[in-house]
Amino acid sequence: MRFSLPRLYPIIDTALLHARGFSPVAFANTLLEAGVGILQYRHKEGWTEKHFAEAAAIAGACKSAGALFVVNDRADFATLLDAAVHLGQDDLPPAAARVVVGHRPIGFSTHNRQQLLDADQLDVEYLALGPVYATSSKLNPDPAIGLPKLEKLRMLTRKPLVAIGGITLENATQVVTAGADSVAVISGLLPVSSNFGEIGRLAREWNHLLS
Numbered sequence: 001m002r003f004s005l006p007r008l009y010p011i012i013d014t015a016l017l018h019a020r021g022f023s024p025v026a027f028a029n030t031l032l033e034a035g036v037g038i039l040q041y042r043h044k045e046g047w048t049e050k051h052f053a054e055a056a057a058i059a060g061a062c063k064s065a066g067a068l069f070v071v072n073d074r075a076d077f078a079t080l081l082d083a084a085v086h087l088g089q090d091d092l093p094p095a096a097a098r099v100v101v102g103h104r105p106i107g108f109s110t111h112n113r114q115q116l117l118d119a120d121q122l123d124v125e126y127l128a129l130g131p132v133y134a135t136s137s138k139l140n141p142d143p144a145i146g147l148p149k150l151e152k153l154r155m156l157t158r159k160p161l162v163a164i165g166g167i168t169l170e171n172a173t174q175v176v177t178a179g180a181d182s183v184a185v186i187s188g189l190l191p192v193s194s195n196f197g198e199i200g201r202l203a204r205e206w207n208h209l210l211s
Helices: 014-020 024-033 049-065 075-080 094-101 113-119 145-152 171-177 197-211
Strands: 007-013 040-041 066-072 084-087 106-110 126-127 161-165 183-184
Touching: 007 014, 007 024, 007 197, 014 024, 024 040, 024 049, 024 197, 040 049, 049 066, 049 075, 075 084, 075 094, 075 106, 084 094, 094 106, 106 113, 113 126, 126 171, 145 171, 145 197
Parallel strands: 007 040, 007 183, 040 066, 066 084, 084 106, 106 126, 126 161, 161 183
Antiparallel strands: none
C-alpha cells in the first residue's frame, strides 16, 4: 500500500517558536485540536532532557489525536518515541536510519533533480522537495525551484512528495496542482501578531483550503 500523508504538514520549529514566545507543546496541542494529521518536531540545536520531554509530550498528544509524529534528524529519539523520522542530506543516511527505526516511517529531503532521482531509490516512505519559494526558515537555504520545475520533478518519483519552502495560503493550491501530495508549513501558521486562537483559526483555514 502506498504511504499517504495529510495535505497539511506543520513543522514545529523550536527556535522560531521560542523567538516568538510560544511553547512548542501548546502550539502542537492547538494544531491537533484544529484537526491536523501530522506534526514534525524540528530542533536543530543540542538536545537536552527538556527537549526530549517536550518531544515526548507532543508525541503523546499526537498518539491521542491519531496524528503521525515525526522527529527531525534524530533516528534514535524517533525510535524512543515510537515516531517517524525526517532526514536531511547531511543527516544519518536512510539505510543506517532504517536499522535504528525499523518499520517506522522515514522521510528524506531533496533540493534538486539529482537528489530526487537518487532518493527515489532509497528505502524511505516519502520525499520532501524544496524550497519551492524563497524562505527565511533556514540560514543557508538552497535555491528556490519554483512551480514549473516542481511540476517537472514531480514526474521523477512515485513516492509521496512534500513541498516545502515559502508556501502560503495564497500559493498553496498552486503547489498542490503542480504535483505535491502535501505542503510543509512553518511560519505560515505563525504570523508575527498571532496568538493561540489565531493559530487554531489558521490551521483550520489551511485544512479547509487543502481538503
